[in-house]
Amino acid sequence: MVTVRRYRAEDAKAWNRFIAESKNGVFLFDRGFMDYHSDRFADHSLMIFHGESLFAVLPANERDAVLHSHQGLTYGGVISDRRMKTADMLAVLEAICLYAHEAGLRRIVYKCVPHIYHALPAEEDLYALFRCGARLVARSVSSTIAGGNRLGFNSGRRWRIRKSQEVGVVAESQKFDAFVALLAHRLAEKYDVRPVHTAAEMRLLHSRFPEQIRLFAWSAEGEMEAGVLVFDTGRVLHTQYIGATETGRRHSATDVILDHLIHERYADRPWFDFGVSTVDGGTVLNAGLVRQKEELGGRAVCYDAYEIAL
Numbered sequence: 001m002v003t004v005r006r007y008r009a010e011d012a013k014a015w016n017r018f019i020a021e022s023k024n025g026v027f028l029f030d031r032g033f034m035d036y037h038s039d040r041f042a043d044h045s046l047m048i049f050h051g052e053s054l055f056a057v058l059p060a061n062e063r064d065a066v067l068h069s070h071q072g073l074t075y076g077g078v079i080s081d082r083r084m085k086t087a088d089m090l091a092v093l094e095a096i097c098l099y100a101h102e103a104g105l106r107r108i109v110y111k112c113v114p115h116i117y118h119a120l121p122a123e124e125d126l127y128a129l130f131r132c133g134a135r136l137v138a139r140s141v142s143s144t145i146a147g148g149n150r151l152g153f154n155s156g157r158r159w160r161i162r163k164s165q166e167v168g169v170v171a172e173s174q175k176f177d178a179f180v181a182l183l184a185h186r187l188a189e190k191y192d193v194r195p196v197h198t199a200a201e202m203r204l205l206h207s208r209f210p211e212q213i214r215l216f217a218w219s220a221e222g223e224m225e226a227g228v229l230v231f232d233t234g235r236v237l238h239t240q241y242i243g244a245t246e247t248g249r250r251h252s253a254t255d256v257i258l259d260h261l262i263h264e265r266y267a268d269r270p271w272f273d274f275g276v277s278t279v280d281g282g283t284v285l286n287a288g289l290v291r292q293k294e295e296l297g298g299r300a301v302c303y304d305a306y307e308i309a310l
Contacts, residue, residue, distance in 0.1 A: 002092055041063075069111035216265075274293040
């Protein structure tokens with residue numbers, strides 16, 4: 001029998017252990033990452049049991065009587081281990097819907113974990129969503145490089161990278177304040193937005209996950225002129241933030257960093273993900289941004305969200 005209950009703070013160890021052993025979980029679902037912004041979200045994560053055994057979890061929050069796949073995360077539906085089979089997931093999603101209805105929630109917004117993050121095939125939820133009549137409400141497009149079949153950078157970028165390697169150097173850095181200042185200036189100038197994470201939050205998360213969250217910088221004459229903050233999930237290296245000063249842009253410094261990460265530092269990763277180039281639930285494509293990523297060899301992977309009416 002499948003049962004569902006709300007996550008409690010005392011469940012943290014069991015939750016984290018389950019994530020570490022799951023077939024589609026990543027460090028972003030560890031409570032050490034999820035809870036850093038607990039003041040911004042009303043956590044309503046779920047623990048799903050088969051009998052007495054923890055069988056699956058759902059990172060989630062509640063807002064306006066809606067249960068969301070956690071809005072502080074880019075993706076994250078039902079996280080399961082290798083025991084999960086298709087018929088099991090039908091029962092799990094049915095139990096989640098019943099729980100949400102009895103809790104007075106009106107609907108569920110469910111963000112799938114993209115297949116590139118799966119250690120084992122884990123799309124049982126897609127079939128269960130179809131069976132329960134879920135409606136696709138968002139489809140964002142990310143650009144991803146397949147490590148075993150890289151397309152490579154275009155010739156113009158390769159020439160600029162060679163020239164820039166003569167001017168500056170790439171190295172790992174912990175100068176998060178300098179990077180956020182650089183990034184904030186560029187985002188405000190070009191998009192009129194701010195970075196989601198502050199420098200203090202970056203330092204905190206790096207201290208909790210030093211192997212998974214890392215900053216790489218291109219410096220010339222001792223000054224950081226470009227940086228790339230990456231999230232390493234083991235299978236996927238994801239660029240969380242990319243930024244450069246005017247000097248860095250003139251020297252294509254971010255391309256130099258990305259070349260180093262893709263072809264040297266993390267050449268063994270199955271996937272290198274640049275992140276989404278869409279806004280408004282995927283209805284608007286930033287053509288210039290996606291073109292830049294595709295010139296680096298990226299091709300489309302979709303990040304989907306579904307809505308279940310209760």
